[in-house]
Amino acid sequence: MSSDRTTAAATAATAATAAPRHRPLPGLLAALLLACAALLGTGAPARxxxxxxxxxxxxxxxxxxxxxxxxxxxxxxxxxxxxxxxxxxxxxxxxxxxxxxxxxxxxxxxxxxxxxxxxxxxxxxxxxxxxxxxxxxxxxxxxxxxxxxxxxxxxxxxxxxxxxxxxxxxxxxxxxxxxxxxxxxxxxxxxxxxxxxxDRVDREYSARPHTDDTAGAPGSSSSSTGLFALAAVLVLALVIGAALVARSRRPRHTAFTFPDAVFAADRAADEAGLRRQAADEVLALGTLLDGADGSTTPGLGRALDAYDAAGRVLDAADGLPDLAGVLALAAEGRAALATEPRLPLCFFDPRHGTAARRTTWRPLGRRERVDVAVCEDCAQALKARRSPQVLAVRDQGRTVPYFEVPADRSLWAATGYGSLLSGPDDTLAARVTTGAFTRTTHRRRPTDPKD
Structure with missing residues (x-):
């Protein structure tokens, strides 16, 4: 199985969008963000x-x-x-x-x-x-x-x-x-x-102290000590700005926005770690299949389908969303081999691991609520009316949560990496097999003749 582009540091996210009652607050928050973006610009790779x-x-x-x-x-x-x-x-x-x-x-x-x-x-x-x-x-x-x-x-x-x-x-x-x-x-x-x-990058990153704002974000390593310090400044600015906004006006629902200054600098190395993790997950699933007994494993066929689909997606993966899809497919294969029902990976970011529970959530700007599988951290964030840490992607020049990409351009947005599937016969593997992944990949990059 082939592996695609990998390089330097981790995706960053979230700035408050609720407008406060008093005008000085947005100005202060903007000043903080601009100052941090200027600092980050000095250490980011040239785009x-x-x-x-x-x-x-x-x-x-x-x-x-x-x-x-x-x-x-x-x-x-x-x-x-x-x-x-x-x-x-x-x-x-x-x-x-x-x-x-x-x-x-x-x-x-x-x-x-x-x-x-x-x-x-x-x-x-x-x-x-x-x-x-x-x-x-x-x-x-x-x-x-x-x-x-x-x-x-x-x-x-x-x-x-x-x-x-x-x-x-x-x-x-x-x-x-x-x-x-x-x-x-x-x-x-x-x-x-x-x-x-x-391995060296992973060890160096693991050895660094983390705050609650950054801990648990897989693959967010960097070869530049300065970038970590500057990113910390940005996080601090966001926290201060969000606190000021919250004093003035409490948001009625969860909001998600992303500063491009951080996203562009960090995206590549996050992809490096995730690609390696995805390949390891597919290999691990293959090992499980080698030892599975068809006579005592009713879900062996579904697991084999998931393994095949994961390999296909890994071969054609073009960025974080597709690699996260490989993780979701591997998890689907493991679930098919398990004797007890398992939830899919976390809806907000599959890198968080297997979901701990299902909950209802209302997307920003919509009236309807959806039932999604979430990890414990995301569940607690929703309960506290905070923004969960989500998988951010680039879509037509904007940085957005993956689930805000139109479903006809993203299999992952359409399925929530497994959370939004309609029933036991509706699986990620089945959708990949019937061409959904290939079709959405082509639609999101119509100028790329190979996708």
Whole structure:
């Protein structure tokens, strides 16, 4: 099973939206948020939309790659000079592998849908080459993605992911990162190095003190001590601002909004940890299936369906929502093997684990209530009229809770990762098998020919 892009730190969330009775409060809260956002900006990776949008097309890039294995958009010319491009090309030639490097800034609405995966798919199609290994810039412009056709036999994705975690490359330029990725691919040590670095990041994060506001958020690690400190400042500002607003006006229902300044900086490493966890969950389910006896396990067929569906989604996963879906499918498979009924994963964020109970909840701006499965922490948050910690996603340029994405563009919003299924015969695995995942993936990125 293949694994997609992974890199640096964790998703952040929640700012108060209720308007207070007095005007000075919003001004103070805004000042706090702006100050923190400015601080965070100094430590965040550069995003692709901070550089000029490329005018390159799949055809022009493919044509250039026929004369050199390295294509660098003019927007990245200062980061990867012609001399460095030549050095990388010579390094690739020495490997004897069909490696191509494509470094292009990405923006929503460009020829690739603003996605690294779209860029790789379009260029590979125009090249018409297989086998092929491709290293690209990522959606934010600071890190790397790795792709291989027809399959990831050279640990290309893990090699690109490892580069994002290596301490010695934290402040390195793009050219150095590409060179190290080529080296890992050629030596076949990408997976080994990636796992070692991911373990290191996990250990370092676990060793740090956490407050109630951040504890229990899986995968929210960072290779930068400064980023943790700045994020702490942001959390403090949010707490202070929310307290001031609450004095003035108590919200009547749960609100969810997300500051983009934190989301863009932290999204990638959260994905790294979650992808690894998802792969481990699928492997663990496979081990359980190997030892299951069909004569004494009535749910074996459903478990096998869940295992197959989890593998499909993991292969095509493009971001946190899909990877969380792999966790939900693996949990569905384990539940099918269990002798006692089990609840699905937590509705608000599957990374919270198996739900502890079901409860009714009224989404913001709606009159109807829905029955959802929630973990104990989310249940307590709802009881206290606080916002549970939710899985945040990007949808058409906005950061929103995953369940606010229209159901026709997200299988996960339509099902609540299992909470909103209609009955015993309506399963996540069944929906994946009948094409619901593929259809919604295509609708959410209509410009990406491979989704």
């Amino acid at each position: 692709a939309d901070a550089t000029p949008a490329t005018t390159a097309t799949g055809e022009s890039i493919a044509a250039a790659l026929k004369t050199s294995p390295v294509y660098v958009d003019p927007a990245f010319a200062a980061a990867v000079t012609p001399a460095q491009q030549q050095q990388i090309a010579e390094q690739i030639a020495a490997t004897g592998l069909p490696i191509k490097v494509v470094l292009v800034p990405l923006q929503q609405g460009d020829a690739f849908g603003g996605r690294a995966k779209g860029l790789s798919a379009v260029v590979q199609e125009r090249l018409g080459q297989s086998p092929l290994i491709m290293i690209t810039s990522d959606d934010y412009g600071s890190w790397l993605n790795g792709y291989e056709w027809p399959s990831d036999t050279h640990q290309v994705r893990d090699s690109a992911n490892a580069v994002s975690l290596l301490k010695e490359l934290k402040d390195a330029g793009l050219a150095a990162k590409v060179g190290r990725a080529v080296e890992l691919i050629s030596t076949g040590k990408g997976t080994e190095v990636y796992k070692a670095e991911a």
